[in-house]
Amino acid sequence: MDFTLPPEIDALRLKVRAFVEREVIPLEADRANYDAHENIRLEVLAPLREKAKAAGLWAPQMPKERGGLGLPMVGWAAFYEEANRSIFGPLAFNCAAPDDGNMNVLNKVLKTEAQKDQWLQPIIDGRIRSSFVMTEPHPGSGSDPGGMMLTRAEKRGGTYVVHGRKWFISGADGATHFILVARTSDDPRNGLSAFLFHKDQPGWRIIRRISTMGPDELGGTCELEFDGLEIPEENRLMAEGDGLRLTQIRLGPARLTHCMRWTGLAKRCLEIAQAYVKERKAFGSTLAEHESVQIMLGEVAAEIEKGRLLTMHAAWKLDQGSKAQKDISMAKIHVADTLNRAADVGVQLCGARGYSKDTVLEWIYRYARCAKLVDGASEVHKMVLARSLAKEGNDFWGWG
Template identity: 70%
Template sequence: MDFILTPEVDYLRKRYRAFVDQHIIPLESDRSAYDAHENIAHDALEGMKAKAKEAGLWSPQMPKERGGLGLNTQGMAACYEEMNRSIFGPVCFNAAAPDDGNMFVLNKVAREDQKDKWLQPIIDGKIRSSFVMTEPHPGGGSDPSMIRTKAEKKGDKWIVTGKKWFITGAEVATHFILMAKTSDDPRKGLTAFMFHKDQPGWKIIRRIEIMGPEEHGGHCEIEFDGLEIDDADRIMEVGDGLKLTQIRLGTARLTHCMRWLGLAKRSLEIAQEYIERREGFGIKLADRESVQLMMGKAAMDIEIGRMLTMKAAWKLDQGDKARKEVSMAKIQVADTLHQAVDTALQLNGARGYSKDTVLEWIYRYARQARLVDGASEVHSMVLNRFYTAERQDFWRWGV
């Protein structure tokens, strides 16, 4: 395993760090830069997008021939970490969920004409997108085989009926990737489709309020009542929906980890700045052994998360599905983010609990990390299946 960055990627990583420090972090202290759901407001975002494009930092994960920078997964890991040192960072570079995962899977599996129609506008930043899979009970959540939303073939069209919820970004999305049931086959029963927001036969029932700050477009409950989709807008073959989901979620889960590591590092930055100047009972907080133990443990946990994330990225770049490695990274980094920001908040005291820093924002956001793209317990079950099958080979070395 080779985690050494090329000079080109390291240069790009440093440019992302400098851009975030110079342009994006200063926005966090400007309340007018926030929208009603505590994310970056539209006008501020459009300004940052224009600057990112001008700086040559736009769509780093997409091919150069489509306007991206052509980074592989390891390059993404290094750069995404730098982007999300700001709570506003990734979306300014077109590297935020759910667009990031949607672009990845469409670029990988869609036909060229489908890429021109459905993918290119997302790459260009002209529209936003959404991935429509999760359903209310008794439908599919972490187990896609439980999906109940149906697509029935009639001529050259598919008619969709059913309900979805917690669909990220749905309120502002224009292009949607929909997972629907097309047969009762447990492995080949799902099919993926594209649809446009202006097509009739579907509606947003509500935007579900959550405890933390929200991605643009929120988390919505959706109802389908006769949505018609042309067969030409089916992605991959009939019955390949589960395969598409697995292709998308592997990398998407890992890009979450990449970004969360940036938030964890930023939390420690805020803590370090404060403990180095704050005194109590005649001694700086930074000189107290108890504080040093807290900071040292958090720094170590972040590094463990980085190594697991980079290992999974390396395996994906080798063509491996890296399911075991992605699950380990997902569990470790989700826990690490929550613990790192909790540590920083504790060390900042009342200041950390206030809105004088972004720690309270990160703290509320961090709690969802152990839930999104598969709860930690689901990933632990995946790891147990690997261990049961592999035993001592679970820890094998690459040869």
């Protein structure tokens, strides 16, 4: 098995690392660069994105003919990990959630170039942002959208009329293009459909931007109400009843790209901690010379490497045409846990400095908690693995 990156991808990875070190990380130190929700201010992001475009580091997941880099999935893994050495990195390169997952699914399912020009290209160019609208308040859909979704899109002639409520919708505040999943029939397998709508269409509103322990991704998480939104039939994605299939097309790779980015954040936590313990002295020696500190760093370093291997293996399988469902679930569980542990160890080793806002450790520490929840709670992914084990037996551990 050869884990060596192709030379062109490795060169790109190093280019991203240098850009992040030079252009992105320095922005973290100035609180004036943060918005009210603790992400990068749009006025600061815009020129940073222009620099990334000029450097040839824009939209790594999108086709070259549409202004992206056209990387395979293993290239995404290498690129995204370096991008998220900074908390602002993915936004700088246009590979941050939820736009990243939305661009990927729209590129796959939109049928015509005209549709891509209208709905996809503005997101690729960074002129607008997007949002994926699926999760609902209880008793509506969460981890079981097929069986629990309550928002309905009723077909009237050539138009669908939408009524319902959604919440915890990432990036909705300030988004222009939305992908909506709603119920179109009571069929247990084919009852959901997916649609595109524009922010200026009447019949819907953002009820509130939900406060979280944060920090928030750009656009926050919002609660939405639909009260007669009309969507023309031509803005339905895929066939009627294919909504659940669309979510699977989107969420599989999206879960894995989270793992790619979270690995970068976990590495950054160790990077900050290592620099501190080399300088800080206690009881006559640096913290780095204490065996207990070495054990903490070594254990987390090993967990990060396990996560990288799980993520890269799943990326490789996706490149081979596999759905890689269990592989993505394994990566999602492990990398989410590792990010939380890396952030905790980073704060612990840096002491009061780690708990303060003098570094980004406390930012990452608060952000990390959502990793065990987003795109399927860890318990749901463990259920996926248990089902695969029951079905496959010893073949669960195959090499293919």
